[in-house]
Amino acid sequence: MAMDPLSDTLFALADPTRRAILARLAEGEATVNELAAPFDISLPGVSKHLKVLERAKLISRTKTAQWRPCRLETAPLQDVDGWLTGYRKLWDHRLDRLETYVATLQASDGNKDRN
Amino acid sequence: MAMDPLSDTLFALADPTRRAILARLAEGEATVNELAAPFDISLPGVSKHLKVLERAKLISRTKTAQWRPCRLETAPLQDVDGWLTGYRKLWDHRLDRLETYVATLQASDGNKDRN
Secondary structure: OOOOHHHHHHHHOOOHHHHHHHHHHHHOOHHHHHHOOOOOOOOHHHHHHHHHHHHOOOEEOOOOOOOOOEEEHHHHHHHHHHHHHHHHHHHHHHHHHHHHHHHHHHHHHHHHHOO | OOHHHHHHHHHHHHOOHHHHHHHOOOOOOOOOOHHOOOOOOOOHHHHHHHHHHHHOOOEOOOOOOOEEEEEEOOHHHHHHHHHHHHHHHHHHHHHHHHHHHHHHHHHHHHHHOOO
């Protein structure tokens, strides 16, 4: 299944185990065995998750060292962040409108109390 | 397939047509027919995409109006934004380190030129 890079990234992130692997790698490089340790899944199961993350370029693996540590790559996450930018303006705007509406309600309540 | 809400959201976003539908809805509410118009896919195809977006709570549909317009809901996108926060620090930190490294290289080059 060949997808565009952003879809690849979002698909790879759509799994709690894969996100937990990334959270571990945010603390530093780790081997497959180290990554598998906290999870109740087999080593081949972890390897499968790593392949999905590697295809999405969210991790890279050293080719030379025998233990091939995995490293987190942040570029695809920055692309997700960039994609969200347009929507960020939208929810800020909606929040502003909601605040204005609540202020109007409070003002109208105040008027009622005085009458 | 029941997933956690964040995985549901990321999975729903992992498709260019579904992201294009959200981009259209960011401009305002739209009916299924209006949403289908720019895409070279059938109406049932668009309905299928809308169901995935609705399950992830990225869109809501008015139940009363006969034409049931779709509306973008930003809360799940804000959750993705929140999840990214920890990683944002990481790439800022890596960029800082890279800048320091480049500055060191430039300083060392400057020294060579003077010798």
